[in-house]
Amino acid sequence: MNSRIRLDYNNLMTDRLGAYGISQAGLEAAGKAAVQASQWFHARRAAGKMDFFDLPDTPEHLNSCLKLAAKYKGKFDDLVVLGIGGSALGTTAIHSALNPSTYNLQDKKARRGRPRLWVLDNVDPEKLKAVLALLKAKRTLVNLISKSGATAETSAQFLWIRQWLMKDAGKNWSKNMVVTTDPAGGILRQIVDREKLSSLDVPSGVGGRFSVLTPVGLFPLAMAGVDIKSLLEGANQMRKMTLNENPWKNPARLYALTQFLLYQKGCRINVMMSYSDSLYPMTDWFRQLWAESLGKRVNNQNQTVETGPTPVKALGATDQHSQLQLYIEGPRDKAITFLMVEKFRSDITIPRAYPKIADISYLGGKSFGQLLNSEARATALALSKNGRPNCSFLIPEISPRTVGQLVFLLETATAYAGGLFGINPMDQPGVEEGKRYTYGLMGRAGFENRKAEAEKFEAGNSSRYVV
């Protein structure tokens, strides 16, 4: 069996979709744009603005994480990750892909002595309280993750969990915390120094949503027993492929290019539909990568473009009974990417029974894996026949290596797509304004005028428009 993932984009092409598809000529004609995007990418890389790209080839983070995870091995029953966005989504995605969905419900033996893993990426008090009620402070390691160190949600979580640890451990609370943050700047680094906390580095040149292969993801994943060495090897294998300047051999480039061409044709919604429960959270991680990187008001010439595809997550076969009706018959504004697993790590044979009931007896002797893959094939065919563009990432089997490939492919494709869209895929200027209003409403000094503005805005609400 092929040990690497492949992209099958037959069902994006005119051969399959007629006028709704991309023609071979169109793909070749876009070659120039693709070459420019590639040159732009490598120029940015040379300028130190694409540091994520060299992470798989950097042993430093692997070593620091393995070392720290070895130090803590067997010492904790629970690991709580406090972080949001890029500090949480990648860890959840890879943990879900490589550990059983029941991981936190298993007994310690089944978990091979690893701690349960709780990624708390929101500030809903009901949820936070419910989780903490299950944990014992002395047996809990907290991994606080924030690149800037100033994320309001993570700061609030820090104050809360620090008090909780203190109640149990007094001054020794700091032994139960590892902070992952910028190596030099930010208030979290100040706090690390002051409280003498263990810490790990997020490299300065790697943005949050591209940071899963830094200690942001590597440390908690190592603690949860994920083979992070193989994960990085898989990523490095894909890295070599994505350096291939022959565009027909470079899956990251082809994925970015085809999605870009479809966007020009009106497919502004990119559905990623996983035919695997364990890869479903990967679509959530990708959603941040794609939306935050490509959703931009201005292009690199500072012209207003208001561009960017909207990523949507979906799960097969489940969403065949929820979203497929819309995908097949609704507006032609979608391109669908399947995540298809060729061989499941374990399968179940469907027992034979009720030989005289035709509606059910045909299933006996087949397997669940076969059923799930038949559904995926049938969905791809039905979409194609209806002129709906779809492509597939074919994953031989879910493993640290193939997951590393997939993660790196999608990161690189996102960066390339930034070049094609002509925008900066590494910033997120649009979210700053909302943060300032939050500071204002939370009474932070220096943001009083924001508070006043927000209150004035809300006071202007008309009761006429409330029902």
Add this chain to the structure above:
Amino acid sequence: MNSRIRLDYNNLMTDRLGAYGISQAGLEAAGKAAVQASQWFHARRAAGKMDFFDLPDTPEHLNSCLKLAAKYKGKFDDLVVLGIGGSALGTTAIHSALNPSTYNLQDKKARRGRPRLWVLDNVDPEKLKAVLALLKAKRTLVNLISKSGATAETSAQFLWIRQWLMKDAGKNWSKNMVVTTDPAGGILRQIVDREKLSSLDVPSGVGGRFSVLTPVGLFPLAMAGVDIKSLLEGANQMRKMTLNENPWKNPARLYALTQFLLYQKGCRINVMMSYSDSLYPMTDWFRQLWAESLGKRVNNQNQTVETGPTPVKALGATDQHSQLQLYIEGPRDKAITFLMVEKFRSDITIPRAYPKIADISYLGGKSFGQLLNSEARATALALSKNGRPNCSFLIPEISPRTVGQLVFLLETATAYAGGLFGINPMDQPGVEEGKRYTYGLMGRAGFENRKAEAEKFEAGNSSRYVV
């Protein structure tokens, strides 16, 4: 405190958004279409095609579910729901809203003796195996749910779990199963009769995605300790409001109308963003309701329209760090609906610390609920200032009653929206073709030509388009 949910749509109007909003005049001008949609709705209702609408006023299902749940009380450690789409999403949504996120991790005492709840709505063998490894057959009740009885996924699950029960209980396996299906037709009803299984009815006139307030949802929710009587009372309270022919007093009508008008203005993506972890799965349930009901190729005059908004789920504050950049700066193709909780069932005060570090000290003394709601308000303001339409369902507190209101409001709004879009919101013709290909690929008799067609299609794949 107000005991009912309200819709605040100030931030959809021109007063707030300028040309990107809906004007008061535009809303009034659309009044005629709204009246027609309402007449259409009630005519369909009179014709027995909107039976979901009278469910809150029907004590029969409540009684049958309470009775059966009482019979089983204390007898099982685990309840496994086997179903997909409308047989699963509503149960998950309401369970998540009203029970703690850690429900399955709590000990039995904390669960007040109720069984753990597993809603298995997919056929991924890795997931199915992992869950079953945690259960004991003798102490497990299985609730098999399929309206038609012919759903391939649910049939396969039935054969599998029946064998598992038999291994432990022999011929008594049937005592551990309750089937929820059509009262008269379908193969599951045949199997119920033959195996003498307990059963509950899905009323013939209620489609899967509108069935959560039938035994489809009510029975498993009652087993998990949800107060289904109050849930239905809340739904009935909303039912009375949605019968109000004064459109300004009818939140279902106003929600449908405003979303419809925004669709005409190019907002073809409807984001539902929950500022509560426990309401997040509600957005998944709504996603089915909205997509499958409104995503249609033809209108009621059988003209090709290929219409329907694309629902997207999001979670605040988490997705402020993932999707908000796109919502604020990307294409103006989105309308956002917030689910906002005014008072959390429990809150946490953020401890005071580090008085000299301004980046963090402002949080001390505030609460997490306050932080989450400040983020929601800040996001609504930032979106509005950027001309991005947004509205909010204001939920006084999450309770069986308010959840019942919300569910019923959204169901009715979906049906009304069908009237405005001029399509049939109750069918799903687009998914049948894919099912036939699945039957073919799974070797079901009578579908050999579908298999041949699928294999021919795949044989036509060009290796040129695989990388």
